[in-house]
Amino acid sequence: MTLQKQPHTYQLSARGLKNLQGILSFLEAEGLLTTITTPVNRKHEVAGLAKKLEGGNALLFKHILSHEAPIFTGLYWNRELLSRIFQVETEKLPFLMADAIQNWRNNPVPPVVQDSGPANEVISVSSEVDMLQQIPIPTQGLDEGGPYLTSCVVIAKDPETGVRNTSIHRFMVSGSNRLTMQLDMGRHLRDYYERSEKMGKPLEITINNGVNPAVHIAAVTPSNAAQMDEDELGVASTLLGEPLPLLRSQSVEVEGIADAQYIIEGEILPEVRESEGPAAEVTDYYAKKDNRWVVHVKAVTRRSNPIFHTIIPGREVYNAVGLMAEASIFRNVSQLVPSVQAVFLTYGGCGFYHAVVQIKKHIEGVQKNAILATFAAFPSLRRVTIVDEDVNIYDPIDVEWAIATRHDPVKDTIVIPDAIGHELNPMTLEGTVTKIGIDATAPFPRPRKFQRIQLQQVDISKYEIK
Numbered sequence: 001m002t003l004q005k006q007p008h009t010y011q012l013s014a015r016g017l018k019n020l021q022g023i024l025s026f027l028e029a030e031g032l033l034t035t036i037t038t039p040v041n042r043k044h045e046v047a048g049l050a051k052k053l054e055g056g057n058a059l060l061f062k063h064i065l066s067h068e069a070p071i072f073t074g075l076y077w078n079r080e081l082l083s084r085i086f087q088v089e090t091e092k093l094p095f096l097m098a099d100a101i102q103n104w105r106n107n108p109v110p111p112v113v114q115d116s117g118p119a120n121e122v123i124s125v126s127s128e129v130d131m132l133q134q135i136p137i138p139t140q141g142l143d144e145g146g147p148y149l150t151s152c153v154v155i156a157k158d159p160e161t162g163v164r165n166t167s168i169h170r171f172m173v174s175g176s177n178r179l180t181m182q183l184d185m186g187r188h189l190r191d192y193y194e195r196s197e198k199m200g201k202p203l204e205i206t207i208n209n210g211v212n213p214a215v216h217i218a219a220v221t222p223s224n225a226a227q228m229d230e231d232e233l234g235v236a237s238t239l240l241g242e243p244l245p246l247l248r249s250q251s252v253e254v255e256g257i258a259d260a261q262y263i264i265e266g267e268i269l270p271e272v273r274e275s276e277g278p279a280a281e282v283t284d285y286y287a288k289k290d291n292r293w294v295v296h297v298k299a300v301t302r303r304s305n306p307i308f309h310t311i312i313p314g315r316e317v318y319n320a321v322g323l324m325a326e327a328s329i330f331r332n333v334s335q336l337v338p339s340v341q342a343v344f345l346t347y348g349g350c351g352f353y354h355a356v357v358q359i360k361k362h363i364e365g366v367q368k369n370a371i372l373a374t375f376a377a378f379p380s381l382r383r384v385t386i387v388d389e390d391v392n393i394y395d396p397i398d399v400e401w402a403i404a405t406r407h408d409p410v411k412d413t414i415v416i417p418d419a420i421g422h423e424l425n426p427m428t429l430e431g432t433v434t435k436i437g438i439d440a441t442a443p444f445p446r447p448r449k450f451q452r453i454q455l456q457q458v459d460i461s462k463y464e465i466k
């Protein structure tokens with residue numbers, strides 16, 4: 001698959017898609033939004049119903065018991081929704097995002113900061129803050145430790161340089177103005193916090209709910225694409241087609257997203273840890289309860305008629321991370337193995353742990369190089385499967401067919417013990433895990449017995465089918 005520029009698909013603002021309200025109107029007009037009008041409970045019921053409908057249309061829960069604001073979910077669980085928003089073929093969606101990063105590098109457009117905007121139409125500060133009364137934050141898993149923010153974009157500033165960082169983290173509500181959160185190892189936000197903590201200072205942040213997909217994409221930009229001294233919010237400006245508007249905060253020196261639905265202003269406290277979890281995580285397991293980092297909430301601002309956005313564990317998380325990671329893996333691996341055609345981080349692999357890589361073999365052995373290069377490009381991976389160009393990497397049945405008919409476990413398996421693993425995977429012990437590479441390609445040159453059956457190509461639109 002060749003990376004191609006998509007110069008006319010970035011203009012989200014010009015197409016009325018600069019905020020969640022515009023996105024919902026677009027999805028409804030395109031028949032891609034399902035509205036639930038029955039009143040539902042934000043504790044367990046929203047997530048349970050969403051899970052039943054996962055992978056189809058996005059969902060809007062119009063009536064939440066004991067709260068006036070609706071809840072929206074499902075924006076990222078179906079790649080077709082995003083491809084329609086960005087006007088690109090679904091298979092090319094990861095590469096459009098990668099091209100946006102490259103365009104940002106070539107022509108950076110910084111955000112603009114303003115005093116007022118939609119996200120601070122209503123302001124609550126200090127003793128007025130009561131998050132569960134003001135925001136319909138759901139509890140998802142039956143055994144979760146409490147209500148969780150799962151889709152919010154966090155903005156912080158480097159305590160020494162002032163450069164903004166944007167990322168996504170989970171937050172559990174532990175009080176009217178208190179959150180506990182997870183800070184993953186190796187993330188820029190954790191580095192910011194640890195340096196602030198050494199100074200004896202809290203790290204100020206804004207937690208932005210209900211942001212445009214352009215902002216979400218900026219927040220999951222891989223660290224190898226946006227270094228610590230770069231403000232990746234410029235990626236959002238590129239996708240919007242105009243500078244991203246930010247708001248000056250009421251109580252902290254970090255800005256919020258002007259078109260968000262809610263902005264929570266707070267500070268991560270130094271030398272303070274409190275109970276967080278269990279938490280439903282990307283692995284579809286619970287992250288165990290433990291003492292973790294604490295956020296003191298100083299203010300909450302919102303739109304006058306906000307829509308709360310949540311992500312439930314499953315396909316939404318897999319796509320939200322996988323789309324950017326796939327493009328990053330493709331770019332890095334194709335520099336070493338030009339025969340790479342495409343990359344897919346599977347749903348069964350949680351969008352983190354299993355990459356299926358399609359190559360067009362021109363020489364025997366190149367597939368082994370591709371396996372090793374893929375592991376190097378994305379260290380969270382536990383499994384890499386290499387297939388030929390005649391295998392549909394998005395179809396798990398086709399991939400399993402390739403493994404069943406082209407993989408010899410004795411000579412086509414690479415096992416890498418004691419490699420660095422992803423801390424949220426329960427198979428990672430003391431930071432390390434065993435990884436496996438599977439060569440499911442046919443021999444080169446391909447013998448006749450490995451040639452797939454070919455059928456006539458037809459245009460189904462030309463047939464009367466009742």
